[in-house]
Amino acid sequence: MNARPPALPRPTAAQVLGARVRIHAAHHPAAFAGGGGLVAGAFVALLALLSAAPGLTDPTGAPGWLLAGVAGAMLVGALVVALLLGLYARSLPKVAETDPVRYATARIQAASGELGPDPETNRLAHRMSTHTGYGSDPRHHLAPMLVILAFVTVRPLAEIIGPDFAPSMLFQLTPAVLLVLLVVPAHRRAMARYSRITAFRDRYESAHS
Structure with a gap:
């Protein structure tokens, strides 16, 4: 009995949104x-407030230096993330495909590590893999x-190792x-995906060499 040829992957609603x-x-x-x-700046500010809140005896009377620090952290976080996202956006593969379903299908095909039954999907997946295989190396995101x-560790550790240590400080x-x-x-899941995408790219290039 002949094996049934593999079918095209079907993206979920979340994958189409992505x-x-x-x-x-x-x-x-x-x-x-x-x-x-903007989103990253708000998130960094929230982390800073959560880190500092346990050390405040009067949360309604936050000192000026804390508010200035939170504002500075929010600004730095927003600028850093905006820069990284800008670099990411500009490094995306230049593909003409604008249909999110076909786009998502090609990404899934590349992440499977195997060539699919549709040559056009494979071609699009290969073009994407030149970005998702290199530009999205998870190791680049560790920095x-x-x-x-x-940022969220240094200040709590400084207080914990100080002379006024109290067990409640550990919550910081x-x-x-x-x-x-x-x-x-x-990170572990991203590295596994990275390996599969690399395998897909190698198989595609071997089949078309």
Whole structure:
């Protein structure tokens, strides 16, 4: 009995939404970077407040230096993330495809590590893999994560190792612990995906060499 040929992958609604975002980023990199920077700035400010809140005896009377620090962190975080997102948007593969379903299908095909039954989808997936295989190497994303981790860790550690240590101060490390618990498994999954995309690219280039 002949084996049934593999079918095209069917993207989920979330994957189609992600494709819409990437298409938007490729065509409007400045707006994409600016919006992402605003979100990142708000997130960094929230982390800073969570890190400092346990050490405040009167949360309603936050000192001026804390507010200035939060504002500065928010600005720096927004600028750094906007810059990274701008570079990401400009490095996206220049493909003419604007249909988010076909775009998402090609991404799934590349991430499967295997060639699919549709030559056009394979071709589009290969063009994407030149970005998703190199430009999205998960190891490139560790540096900004380490910067954020250092930001939410240094001040609590300085207080913990100080002369006025109290066990309750350990709760100030909660944001750092949560960040590590989120980043480590996400990084491992991203590395596995990176390996599969590299395998797809190699198979495609071998078949068309």
